Amino acid sequence: MSCSPSPCLRRYEAMKLDEYQWITRPHEPGAPARHVAELSEAVGQTWARTNVWRYEPGALGRRHVHETQDETFVVVRGELTMYLGEPPERVDATPGDVIHAPHGTRLQTANHGEEDLVVYVHGWPPEDVNATLLPSAI
Numbered sequence: 001m002s003c004s005p006s007p008c009l010r011r012y013e014a015m016k017l018d019e020y021q022w023i024t025r026p027h028e029p030g031a032p033a034r035h036v037a038e039l040s041e042a043v044g045q046t047w048a049r050t051n052v053w054r055y056e057p058g059a060l061g062r063r064h065v066h067e068t069q070d071e072t073f074v075v076v077r078g079e080l081t082m083y084l085g086e087p088p089e090r091v092d093a094t095p096g097d098v099i100h101a102p103h104g105t106r107l108q109t110a111n112h113g114e115e116d117l118v119v120y121v122h123g124w125p126p127e128d129v130n131a132t133l134l135p136s137a138i
Helices: none
Strands: 022-024 035-036 049-055 072-076 079-085 088-095 096-102 107-110 115-124
Touching: 049 107, 072 079, 079 096, 088 096
Parallel strands: none
Antiparallel strands: 022 035, 035 049, 049 115, 072 096, 072 115, 079 088, 079 107
């Protein structure tokens, strides 16, 4: 493709796995950690929230509920266990599986497996406030 005489305008963003900036989330001392790559801002996405999470074996997410944001989870590697609703119902998902939690759904994620869990999470519409934290379902 030729762009002469003016430069090409790139209308997309691409990011390689080794370019992710992993942030370790708070966890108890000695407990397995969760790490998040917050991709929305990195790729210039403003209309949704996009993250990739990596859970060490045994790591637990915090039980929470979003007031306006739906969340869709796609397992990339490992096995995701989610506790959904009230009372919590356990749902297990393996690579390629999808779990969708509409806003207002109480949820908690966990890696009960023996290998790292990697999960892609898409949230829409993006909330400007943090989710409401709840007591653990586990």
